[in-house]
Amino acid sequence: MMKKSLLSGNEAVAEAALDSGVSIGTGYPGTPSTEILEHFAEIGGKAQWSPNEKVALEVGVGAAYGKARAIVTMKHVGLNVAADPFFTVAYTGVDGGLVIVSADDPGMSSSQNEQDNRHLAEAAEIPMLEPSDSQEAYDFTVKAFELSEKWKIPVLLRLTTRVCHSKTIVNKTLKPSKGYSDFEFVRDLRGKVMIPSNARPAHVRLREKIAKLAEFNEESIFNRVENGTKDIGIITSGISYQYAKEAEPDAGFLKLGMTYPLPLKMIRDFSSKYKRCIVIEEGDPYLFNLIMAAGIKVEGKHDIFRLGELNQKRIRKILDGDNTPEEKMPVGKAPQLCPGCPHKTVYEVLKKLGCTVPGDIGCYSLGTLPPYEAMDTLLCMGAGITAGLGLRHILPEEKAMKVVSVIGDSTFIHSGITGLVDMVYNRPPTGHVVVILDNSTTAMTGLQEHPASGSDIRRNPAYKVKIEDVAKAIGIENVDVIDMMKNPDDVEKLIVKRLSEKKTSVIIARRPCILSVKLKNKCA
Amino acid sequence: MNDTINIIIAGIGGQGVIKASDILSEAAFEAGYDVKKSEIHGMSQRGGSVTSDVRFGKKVFSPTIQPGEADFLLVLAADQVDNNLFLLKKSGCLITPEKLKDVKLSEPKSINTALLGVLSSKIEIPENFWEAAIMKLLPGKLSQTNIDAFKLGRNTK
Numbered sequence: 013m014m015k016k017s018l019l020s021g022n023e024a025v026a027e028a029a030l031d032s033g034v035s036i037g038t039g040y041p042g043t044p045s046t047e048i049l050e051h052f053a054e055i056g057g058k059a060q061w062s063p064n065e066k067v068a069l070e071v072g073v074g075a076a077y078g079k080a081r082a083i084v085t086m087k088h089v090g091l092n093v094a095a096d097p098f099f100t101v102a103y104t105g106v107d108g109g110l111v112i113v114s115a116d117d118p119g120m121s122s123s124q125n126e127q128d129n130r131h132l133a134e135a136a137e138i139p140m141l142e143p144s145d146s147q148e149a150y151d152f153t154v155k156a157f158e159l160s161e162k163w164k165i166p167v168l169l170r171l172t173t174r175v176c177h178s179k180t181i182v183n184k185t186l187k188p189s190k191g192y193s194d195f196e197f198v199r200d201l202r203g204k205v206m207i208p209s210n211a212r213p214a215h216v217r218l219r220e221k222i223a224k225l226a227e228f229n230e231e232s233i234f235n236r237v238e239n240g241t242k243d244i245g246i247i248t249s250g251i252s253y254q255y256a257k258e259a260e261p262d263a264g265f266l267k268l269g270m271t272y273p274l275p276l277k278m279i280r281d282f283s284s285k286y287k288r289c290i291v292i293e294e295g296d297p298y299l300f301n302l303i304m305a306a307g308i309k310v311e312g313k314h315d316i317f318r319l320g321e322l323n324q325k326r327i328r329k330i331l332d333g334d335n336t337p338e339e340k341m342p343v344g345k346a347p348q349l350c351p352g353c354p355h356k357t358v359y360e361v362l363k364k365l366g367c368t369v370p371g372d373i374g375c376y377s378l379g380t381l382p383p384y385e386a387m388d389t390l391l392c393m394g395a396g397i398t399a400g401l402g403l404r405h406i407l408p409e410e411k412a413m414k415v416v417s418v419i420g421d422s423t424f425i426h427s428g429i430t431g432l433v434d435m436v437y438n439r440p441p442t443g444h445v446v447v448i449l450d451n452s453t454t455a456m457t458g459l460q461e462h463p464a465s466g467s468d469i470r471r472n473p474a475y476k477v478k479i480e481d482v483a484k485a486i487g488i489e490n491v492d493v494i495d496m497m498k499n500p501d502d503v504e505k506l507i508v509k510r511l512s513e514k515k516t517s518v519i520i521a522r523r524p525c526i527l528s529v530k531l532k533n534k535c536a
Numbered sequence: 537m538n539d540t541i542n543i544i545i546a547g548i549g550g551q552g553v554i555k556a557s558d559i560l561s562e563a564a565f566e567a568g569y570d571v572k573k574s575e576i577h578g579m580s581q582r583g584g585s586v587t588s589d590v591r592f593g594k595k596v597f598s599p600t601i602q603p604g605e606a607d608f609l610l611v612l613a614a615d616q617v618d619n620n621l622f623l624l625k626k627s628g629c630l631i632t633p634e635k636l637k638d639v640k641l642s643e644p645k646s647i648n649t650a651l652l653g654v655l656s657s658k659i660e661i662p663e664n665f666w667e668a669a670i671m672k673l674l675p676g677k678l679s680q681t682n683i684d685a686f687k688l689g690r691n692t693k
Contacts (some may be wrong), residue, residue, distance in 0.1 A: 018565045018573075145572075145599075178574040178599035233595040257597040325602045332546055341603065342619045345548065346587025378582060 019182045021175040024082075024146040026051035027114060027182070028153030032109075033189035033532070035080035036060070038068035040426065041457040042087030043122035044176035049085050050460070053469045056188070061460055061469050064393070064426040065090035069097045069112065076106035076166070076196045077204065081157050086127045088116040089392065093427070099136045101166050103214040104204050105221075108195075109157035110166040112138075113534035115176050118294050119321035122456075124373065124390060126319075128295035133168045133272040134302070137222050140168040140272040141234060142250040146180040152234070152269060153521040154186060170271075172294065174251045174321065224275035234269030237282060244331075244533060245286030247279060247310065248293060252479045253324055256292045259327040271299065276306045283308050292330065350380045354496040354523035355449045358418065359384035361504045362447075365511070367416045368403065372396030372428075374420035375455045375525075387418065394419070394427025397435065397446055404440035412442045413511055419446065421479060422454035422462040429482060435516055443489070443515040445507070448479060451525035459528050483518040490515055496523035540593035541659060542601045544662035545648075546620040547612030549586050552648035556610070557588035559652060562669035564592040567661045587623070602645060608658070609676035610651050631655055639688045649674070651687020663690070664687065 019027065025048050029037060037059040039049045053059035062068035064088040064353060072082035084094075091098060091114045098112065116133070117123040133140035141156055143149040149171065156167040202210045229235070242262040249268040257265070266282040268274070283289040283303075290311040291300040300312040314335040317326060326338070349356055359379040362369050363386040371377060371387035372395065380387040389399055400417035405416065419428050428448075435444050454460040461467040466476035483491045490510060494502055510517040543560065547553040554575060561573040575588035589601040601623065609624040611617045611632045617632055624630060633647060635654050641647065649670060656666055670686060671679045 018561055018571060045681055173576065174574055174599055177576070179558075180572045180599065181565065181570065251599075254597040254599065323600055323602055324598050339603075342622055344587075344616065344619045345583070347549065347582035347584030350582060377584065 016181050016183045018179050019146045019150075020047065020177055020179050021143065021146045021149040021171055022047035022115075022177070023051045024149040024182050025153045025169065025171070026055065026057065027112075027184060028085045028150045030055055030057050030188050031186035032154050032157045033081055033191035034083050034157070035195075036072065036075045037083045037085065037193055038062045038071045039085035039113075040065045040068055040090055041422075041454050041460040042115070043172040043357050044092050044117060044458055045085050045087045045090070045113060045171070046457045046460065047176070048083075048113060048115075048293070049469065052083070059469050062390055063463055066096060069094040069101075071454040072110055072112070073097055073101050073106065073166075076108040076160075077109035079108040080192065080195050081109035081161075083111045083113065085113040086115070087123065088114055088127055089123060089125065090114075091129055091132055093393065095132070098132070098138070100112045100206055100211075102136050102138045103211055103218055103265065104184050105164040106160065107198065108167055109160040111153065111156045111160060111169055113169045113171060115171045115411055116295070117171070117173050118123055119173065121173055124392065125293065129168075129170055130271060130298040131296065133170065134298075135433050137218055138166055138168050139163070139222075139225055139270065140170050141269060142170050142271050143175055143269070144250050144267070145175065145178070146182045148269065149175060150182050150184060155234070157244055158402065163221060163225060168272075170250070172251055172270070222273050226275070229270045229273060229275040230277050232275070234268075235278060236267050238265040238267065240264035243287050245282055245289040247282065247289065247291045247299060249299065250294065252292050252294050252327070255324045255327050258324040260331055261351050274299070274302055276303070279303055280306070280308050283310055285409065290331065292322070292327055298512070308399045337396070339452055342356055343508050344497060346381060347378060348381060349375065350526055352526045354451060354521070354525070355379060356384075357496060357500045357503055358447055359386040360447060361507055362386045362416060362418075364504070365414070365507065367414050367511075368411070370396050370400040370403065370415070370417050372419040372423045373456075374423055374449075375451075376418060376420055376449045377456075379418070392427075393423055394431055396423075397431030400446070401431070401435055401438070401440055401444060404442055404444050409442055412440065415444070416507065416511070417444065417446045420455075421448060421450040421452060421456070421464050422460075424448050424479060425477065429486070432483060432486045432488060432518070439516060441514075443513065443517065445510045445517045447507070448518060448520045450479060450522040451524050451528070452522070453528045455525045455527060459531055461527065479520055480518075488516045488518045490517040491520070493520045493522055496521050540591050540596055542606045543590045543608040543610065543655070544601055544606040544620070544623050545590070545610045545612070546585070546587045546616050546623075547648075548616060549583050551586075551612045552645065553586045553588050555611060556612070556648035556652055557590050559649065559666070559669045559673050560590050560655070561592075562673060563594050563665040564590070566665045566668060569593060569594075570596045572596045572599035574594050585619065587620065597663055608655060610655055612648055612651065629658060635692055636689065639692060641685050641688065643681045643685070649682040650685040650689035653686040654692055656686070656690050
């Protein structure tokens with residue numbers, strides 16, 4: 013018998029990936045997904061941080077074209093970045109096993125939106141599994157690879173924050189697999205080259221595959237009915253199942269584990285047995301809409317429950333039809349830039365100069381909070397640079413010359429480089445100034461390495477992309493590097509000078525994150 | 537599900553809230569209970585408020601504890617008591633650094649394990665599971681310091 017252990021959902025996915033013989037794991041850090049790849053590396057899997065999610069997915073697709081098993085991890089908004097390959101790999105299918113993990117963040121504990129990525133599975137026509145605890149995270153990951161290989165299609169493993177980060181008991185059913193080695197790429201021009209004449213029949217084949225998968229799902233092990241003693245039927249999936257069991261333990265349950273394509277016959281059959289049948293789901297009315305569209309009459313939830321996470325109390329309210337406004341929770345102490353954070357000086361200067369500051373995603377987003385309040389926009393990875401360009405193009409000259417974009421080093425590698433290309437190609441009349449807050453790590457998500465940090469995911473030395481060389485090669489006119497340890501006072505002088513010049517300028521404000529320094533001292 | 541024990545550990549990022557809830561969960565798990573624990577990672581590590589929920593019993597479904605349903609509330613920072621009190625049951629037990637005012641810790645950072653010691657005398661998890669959990673999760677030279685702190689807490693009246 014295998015030993016049971018207490019694992020987070022993220023650790024369980026990583027363990028399952030190792031036990032399933034995954035040849036390569038790729039991804040970009042993002043809460044709540046980060047620990048999957050970290051743990052996979054820690055237990056001996058071949059894992060690598062990619063520059064961004066699009067690259068991560070494409071590398072995974074390539075491996076799976078060559079008959080390997082690959083896992084690709086990201087947070088929900090990362091799947092937007094990877095959406096381009098995601099939609100078309102459904103058409104080409106894969107020859108090995110490809111599992112894409114999307115870790116959604118309902119309630120936005122650490123995200124800029126709470127998009128519900130179940131829609132993306134349906135939109136891309138990619139089968140989706142939704143575990144509700146760490147045991148299922150393990151089991152479903154193992155099964156996802158089998159499913160992917162059998163049906164030659166990528167599988168979306170959709171997690172949410174509470175599944176990723178809760179620890180629950182896991183009984184591992186497999187031992188670590190040695191993996192496979194008989195990889196080969198079999199040429200299939202019509203299947204793999206998505207020119208329109210090949211893509212049209214590929215879409216037809218995909219529709220047929222999804223129809224068969226829907227049939228398969230009617231009998232699959234992913235869904236189960238639990239009979240209750242009360243005349244109320246609850247259709248649910250993911251973490252919502254756990255909350256609902258707590259809120260209404262005596263109800264009948266249809267717990268769905270594979271939520272695209274849906275087992276509509278099973279749902280119809282279940283709903284017909286109860287006088288009252290209600291869909292309990294966190295986020296958007298995804299199941300509700302699909303079930304209603306199939307002509308099955310079920311109850312949904314009020315729109316207020318579409319926002320934020322669910323919990324046992326909120327589900328009680330849904331069941332009671334109680335849509336009265338909810339109590340506000342007391343708020344604790346907000347996070348803030350660490351004492352000694354090298355980014356502080358830059359924000360002090362930008363505030364003093366009255367700059368308009370399109371910002372980006374990372375720790376330095378905290379520069380928008382008091383006492384600095386020196387970051388004016390945050391949209392998505394990379395938009396600090398490009399939204400700044402938009403403002404520079406349309407604002408009157410004197411205001412345009414006050415626009416300074418800030419972006420972190422990891423975010424720059426992720427999505428900032430193309431922004432610099434636009435900056436020199438479609439140069440605003442006043443030029444532009446970009447400050448790269450370079451703390452040489454992906455700090456916000458817990459100090460992950462990246463292509464410009466000089467180390468790989470295991471913190472072994474790796475090729476280091478030099479940000480200043482990238483900026484120069486693109487054709488930025490002024491590229492300055494300031495060591496924030498030695499010359500913090502030079503920052504103001506330099507920013508003032510560059511703002512007055514109507515040139516394209518990149519200032520790299522460099523100093524390692526103080527947390528990463530502590531970590532390195534601890535490991536040494 | 538009435539036999540489930542709900543414990544919330546609260547404090548500031550960097551204080552060892554999550555380490556403490558890991559130790560508690562591990563001890564409860566080894567003692568044979570079904571266990572779930574949950575917290576939010578990410579932003580909170582930048583010096584913000586952190587809470588971690590631990591639930592154990594015969595069978596646990598939800599990993600989170602709702603306001604007013606915590607049987608025990610362990611708060612590692614005195615200034616984090618007021619904003620977390622709403623989580624505690626009316627009949628619940630509050631455990632704060634105040635409980636350790638007569639105790640001298642050799643390492644102030646081990647306040648998390650010392651408060652776990654206070655908690656341990658009030659719940660049914662045998663002492664050997666606690667010590668094993670501390671040794672597993674705080675290995676090396678940290679083990680003994682924290683076991684000592686735990687014992688000081690456990691013997692506090």
